[in-house]
Amino acid sequence: MRSDMVKQGFQKAPHRGLLRACGLKDADINKPFVAIANSFCEVVPGHVHLNKVAEKVKQAVRDAGGVPFEFNTIAICDGIAMGHTGMKYSLASREIIADAVEAMLRAHCFDGMICIPNCDKIIPGMLMAAVRVNIPTIFVSGGPMAAGKDSKGNAVDLISIFEGVASFKAGKIDEKRLHELECTGCPTAGSCSGMFTANSMNCLCEAIGMALPGNGTVLAVDPKRDELYAEAGKQIIKLIEKDLKPLDIITPESLDNAFVLDMAMGGSTNTVLHALALASEAEIKYDLERINKISEKCPNICKVSPSSGWHMEDVDKAGGISAILNEVSKLKGLLNLDCPTVTGKTLGENIKNAKIKNADCIHTLENAYSKTGGLTILHGNLAPNGAVVKSAGVAAKMLKHTGPAVIFESQEDACEGILAGKVKAGDVVIIRNEGPKGGPGMQEMLSPTSYIMGAGLGESVALITDGRFSGGTRGACIGHVSPEAAVGGTIGLLKAGDIVEIDIPAKKISVKLSDDELAKRKSQWKKPAPRITKGCLAKYASMATSADTGAVLKWTL
Known part of the structure; x- marks a missing residue:
């Protein structure tokens, strides 16, 4: 066992002595040591219950013949961090989490790991650490939050509250209604619904x-x-016995499977960022063009809030992820059904008996929302290296849009400007200097997009940024524009009134400027001064790569 490094032989008597101080007995020494990488904290709704989850998982490990050791990572709530400097730390926390988990695994020589994440950056951070260390690992999250119900029985969620802010500002709802949304939108523990x-x-x-x-x-x-918690505790021991490791599971083909699901469900645009980061850690060559090819072949058969009124609980009742995957597997060659999984079975075996139980929530192939996927990668002179849009959340009339640029140099400026009425129907909002380096940290733009929706401009205004969006964003919102403004990307060369053209079906995004004009503006461009010069964000900004490569950190040895 890997843990023999810290527990076997007379030389390891001091190590065993320290382990005994942690509660181990003679009978435990020869058992597999299982890391329980938890992310419990008391300020993130998706994580407030994970202390209790860990107790159940640890007991299951003991029952299966292993010795569990729990440690915790940090966790940031993107919703609470939204709209102020705290949001800049969210993406950077992914790398901190990956480093922390890697350090704990390397230092203590565990035989396997169970990861207990739930919210945004914790999941990819733990995945990145898992492929770095490459010991048998299984993920079991804390689960999604239930949707709320207002006084009329309507389903509400966090996005209802965000959009309610703009509706209140515009005089469309009163303070009583906003307070009702605040009190009902997030009713339970769990990841937002x-x-x-x-x-x-x-x-x-x-x-x-x-x-x-x-x-x-x-x-x-x-x-x-x-x-699930009990099964995870039991299954990790089997994975250790089989020595089935993350790099046996995470391959180009299984990443394709992940994006097939993403396209079928119209998932968050952040999945592109995190999957590319995971591929980088696993030393897998994976790019935006490969994602677009999957989108071209995979229909969008399920829409969940913010793209519809359905929530995660509805998807679960309708058959869950297995039902979605089983339905799209009917398209030959789309899914790689032979990929191994932590169940010990292939993906095909996992999903073969799953059925759609509610065809209004999970559509059949014959009744797909669209023949192509819910995410689209755009290219053009405004985003030579690519940009991402959640096409499943875009109104049909906004799939093609041309309008003048209204430019904001930060998310904060944009929020003030939108609420002050500076954005009109037909405009293209540009929020720049919010990329991995420029932000730094690539803030999510849920506040400005919600304000646009709440102001009734969702079907007449587009938003483009080198930052990123919350999974709760809907509308013609295009993010991850690469190269970013801070390194001289085209988005940083735009001037107010420049005409921007968006054609999502054609996968194009451009500004109506000649190559000569762009070259002239680039020659006059000056690199902006860094916004943050100390602490972890300064370090992140100095090493962060472009969004089209996952915004991972790179350095020269």
Whole structure:
């Protein structure tokens, strides 16, 4: 066993002595040591219950013959961090989490690991660490939040509250209604109830093979979740015995499977960023063009909030992720059904008996929302290296849009400007200097996009940024524009009134400027001064790569 490094032989008597101080007995020394990488904290709704989850998982490991050791990572709530400097730390926390988990695994020589994430950056951070260290690993998240109900019985969620802010500002709702949304939108523990980034990533963990079926959709408050925790504790021992490791599971083909699900469900655009980062850690060549090819072949058969009124609990009742994957597997060659998974079975075996139980929530192929996927990669002179849009959340009339640029140099400026009425129907909002280096940290733009929706401009205004969006964003919102403004990308050369053309079906995004004019502006461009010069964000900004490569950190040895 890998743990023999710290427990076998007379030389390891001091190590065993320290382990005994942690509660180990003679009988424990020869058992597999299992890391429980938890992310419990008391300020993130998706994580407030994970201390109790860990207790259930640890007991299951003991019952299966292993010795569990729990440690915690940090966790940032993107919703609470939204709209102020704290949001800049969110993406950077992914790398901190990856480093922290890697350090704990390397230092203590565990035989296997169970990861207990739930929200946005914790999942990819733990995945990145898992492929770095490459010991048997299984993911079991804390589960999604239930949707709320207002006084009229309508389903509401976090996005209802965000959009309610703009509706209140515009005089469309009163303070009583805004307070009602505030009090009902987030009713339970769990990752926010729509197809936002956290739930997108937890669902993708099923498709990629790193989590058990049900991981992405069984509610945090559903007793069925306890079955997942028990199964994870039992299964990790089997994975250790088989020595089935993350790099045996995470391959180009299983990443394709993850993006097939992403396209079928219209997941968060952040999944592109995180999957590219995971591919980088696994030393897998994977690019935006490969994602577009999957989108061209995979229909969008399920739309979840913010793209519809359905929530994760509805998807679970309708058959879950396995039902979605089983339906799209009818298209020959789309899914790689032979990929291994943490169940010990192939993906095909995991999903073969799954059926759609509600065809209004999960559509059949014959009744797909669209013949192509819910995410689209755009290119053009405004984004030579690519940009991403959640096409499943774009109104039909906005799939093609041309309008004048209204430019904001930060998310904060944009929020003030939108609420002050500076954006009109037909405009193209540009929020720049919010990329990995320029932000730094690539803030999510949920506040400005929600304000646009709340102001009634969702079907007449587009938004383009070198930052990124919350999974809760809907509308013609195009992010991850690469290269970013801070390194001289075209988005940083735009002037107010420049005409921007968007054609999502054609996968194009451009500004109506000649090559000569762009070259002239580039020659006059000056690199902006860094916004943050100390702390972890300064370090992140100095090493962050472009969004089209996952915004991972790179350095020269």
